Amino acid sequence: MNTADLIARFQKVYGTAPQFVARAPGRVNLIGEHTDYNDGFVLPMAIDRDVTIVGAPRADRQVQLHSANFDNDTMFSLDDIEKLTHNTWSNYSRGVADVLQNDGYALAGFDGVIFGDVPIGSGLSSSAATEMATVMALKAAEELTAKGAKNAKTEEKSAVGIDGVSAARYSQQAENQFVGVNCGIMDQFISSLGKRGQALFIDCRSLSYELVPVPNGVTVLVVDTSAPRSLAASAYNERRAQCEHAAQIFGVKALRDVSVAGFERRKGELPLLVAQRAAHVVYENQRVLDAVAALRADNVTGFGQLMNQSHDSLRDLYAVSSKELDAVVDIARAHEGVLGARMTGAGFGGCAIALVKDEDASALAEVMTKEYPVRTGREPKVYACVASDGASWNPC
Ligand code: GLA
Numbered sequence: 001m002n003t004a005d006l007i008a009r010f011q012k013v014y015g016t017a018p019q020f021v022a023r024a025p026g027r028v029n030l031i032g033e034h035t036d037y038n039d040g041f042v043l044p045m046a047i048d049r050d051v052t053i054v055g056a057p058r059a060d061r062q063v064q065l066h067s068a069n070f071d072n073d074t075m076f077s078l079d080d081i082e083k084l085t086h087n088t089w090s091n092y093s094r095g096v097a098d099v100l101q102n103d104g105y106a107l108a109g110f111d112g113v114i115f116g117d118v119p120i121g122s123g124l125s126s127s128a129a130t131e132m133a134t135v136m137a138l139k140a141a142e143e144l145t146a147k148g149a150k151n152a153k154t155e156e157k158s159a160v161g162i163d164g165v166s167a168a169r170y171s172q173q174a175e176n177q178f179v180g181v182n183c184g185i186m187d188q189f190i191s192s193l194g195k196r197g198q199a200l201f202i203d204c205r206s207l208s209y210e211l212v213p214v215p216n217g218v219t220v221l222v223v224d225t226s227a228p229r230s231l232a233a234s235a236y237n238e239r240r241a242q243c244e245h246a247a248q249i250f251g252v253k254a255l256r257d258v259s260v261a262g263f264e265r266r267k268g269e270l271p272l273l274v275a276q277r278a279a280h281v282v283y284e285n286q287r288v289l290d291a292v293a294a295l296r297a298d299n300v301t302g303f304g305q306l307m308n309q310s311h312d313s314l315r316d317l318y319a320v321s322s323k324e325l326d327a328v329v330d331i332a333r334a335h336e337g338v339l340g341a342r343m344t345g346a347g348f349g350g351c352a353i354a355l356v357k358d359e360d361a362s363a364l365a366e367v368m369t370k371e372y373p374v375r376t377g378r379e380p381k382v383y384a385c386v387a388s389d390g391a392s393w394n395p396c
Contacts, residue, residue, distance in 0.1 A: 001068055001115050006054040007396065010113045013066045013073075018113075019056040020140035024132030024391035025049060026118030026125045027190040028222055028344045028353050030199050031310050032288040034318055036184030038243050038281050039205035039256035041288035044186055045214060045387040046194025047222075049119075051129040054396070055112035057141040063097060065090055068115035078107050083178060089114075092130040095178030097138065099170050106156035110141035119381065122224045123350025127179070128187035131171035135162065135192075136393040144395070164390065165207050168192040182237055194390035201292050205256055212292055214387045215300050218339065219361035220353055223332075223368055224381040225324035227349035236346055239277060239318065246270055246278035255281045280318040284310060304339025304355050311342030311352075320347030327375040328352040328368065335364045 001009070003021055010018040025046040032042035058064070061078040067089055074090040076082065081098040083091050093114070100107060114133070118126040142159040162170070171188035175181050185207070190200055198211040214220070247255050249269055250262075255278055263282040267275050287306045294302040311329050315321035321329075325343040329352055332341035337360025343352045356364050365382045372380040 001117075003052065003054065003396075006052060006068065006113050006115055009066070009068055010054045010056075010111075013113060014056070014111050016056065018054045018396055019144055020137070020393050021052060021054050021396050022133050022136035022140055022391075022393035023050045023052045024129045024136060024191045025194060025388050026051075026129045027187055027194070028124065028220060028351070028385060029186065030220075030353070031291045031307055031342070032186075032284060033310060033314055033342075033344070033347075034239060034320065035256075035281055035284050035288065036186040036202075036204040037240055038247075038285075039254035040281065040285040042186045042202050042204060043199050043212065043288055043291060044190040044202075045199040045220070046190050046390050047118075047124065047385040048388045049117045049124065049383075049385070051114065051116035051118060051126065051133040053112045053114045053133050053137040055110045055137050055141065057145045058109040058111055060109050062109045063093070064111045065093060066113045068113055069120070078109060089130070091179050092127050092174065093134040095174030096131050096134040096171060098178050099173045100135075100138065100159060100162075103170070104157050105159050105162070106142065107138050107159055108141040108145040110137060112137055119224060121229065123229065123345035124222070125187040125191060125345070127175060127181070128171060128191045131174050131188060132167060132191040132391040135167045135171060136391050140393040140395075164192045165189075167391065181233065182240065190390070192390050194388060196389050197387050199295070199387060201288070205254070212295050215295060215298065215303075217358055218300060219356050219358050220385050220387075221332075221356055221361055221364060222344075222351050222353050222383045222385050223328045223372070224351045224383075225322070225328060225349055225376070226378045226380060227322060227324040227376075229346075229349035232346050232348040232350075235320065235348055239320065242274050242277040243281055246274050249274075256285060258282050260286050276317040276319075280313045283313060300339055300355070307340030307342045307355060308333065314343055314347060322347065322349055324349065324376050324378065325352050327372060328354075328380070331368055331371050331375070332356070332364065335367055336360050338364065
């Protein structure tokens with residue numbers, strides 16, 4: 001559904017014209033996996049798939065949402081926000097409104113139609129995109145209301161002023177505290193601050209970031225394994241705990257504080273499994289720094305090799321890959337023009353990416369579509385993605 005379709009849907013559902021379009025993208029991570037919650041480095045890019053909310057402010061404190069993906073509706077009062085066990089798609093929006101209000105923000109109610117073409121549950125951060133699109137919708141509703149009424153909300157903070165980094169933090173908080181998923185900040189951050197044509201090098205401790213151009217002449221091909229991600233949440237939490245354990249033994253705040261040399265000196269102090277998990281994180285942080293340097297030096301080959309090393313480490317040391325992800329990576333690496341391939345996101349199913357020369361991208365997509373089902377018995381979904389702008393809203 002494009003914006004015009006969503007505007008038409010809004011008119012049909014609410015019988016009036018919408019006043020704003022808010023949107024936020026999904027993401028792929030180029031390198032730096034399972035480093036964000038270790039205060040480390042990541043290099044994701046926002047993709048050209050979004051969650052969009054077409055909306056209009058309301059005079060009262062209700063938020064009404066119609067999901068065009070699920071064709072159902074939900075409504076809540078900003079004065080009493082509950083988490084649902086049905087219509088769970090709305091918990092991301094409810095959570096964002098809840099954390100903002102708890103932090104003293106003034107919010108206006110709105111009516112909205114929400115739709116996403118970020119595939120749901122495949123590891124391309126449809127949840128983060130929903131959270132960020134909701135922040136944008138709440139900013140839009142507040143700004144349009146405040147303009148119209150100028151009602152004195154002097155003691156409350158205005159949602160209008162929420163900047164990109166804070167928006168990401170509130171969205172992560174919504175996911176951690178309201179939805180109950182213990183994720184790091186990468187997905188929300190890139191959905192908030194992505195830029196067209198650029199990847200974002202993020203320091204997940206200081207939350208400082210730099211744009212790094214995605215090189216010309218290469219395509220980021222995303223392959224969805226179509227495999228369920230049922231174990232992801234418990235395994236994710238287990239990995240986090242193992243990293244914290246390693247940091248505790250080393251006497252540091254987070255594994256970010258351990259260099260490759262320091263790790264090699266002291267790894268014998270860790271239980272074997274914890275040492276393997278920590279090795280992934282410590283070396284992966286260094287790989288992100290090397291990858292940024294490679295891109296800045298226009299060394300796409302070197303960048304691709306680091307992607308390969310990242311995958312191998314996630315498979316062998318961090319143990320978050322799957323036979324489907326490994327199959328995608330193997331098929332890709334055997335193909336002409338592929339510079340590197342790796343799983344992206346949390347793992348245990350979801351998506352892998354291949355960095356492939358533009359001229360070889362469609363042949364790779366074709367080979368993947370043929371060979372992956374033979375290897376796994378599943379049908380892949382293959383998308384070429386381009387680095388896109390982060391969250392925004394516009395009047396309409
Ligand atoms: C998920 C989480 C992120 C990050 C990745 C792994 O996408 O939401 O915060 O931890 O997994 O890199």
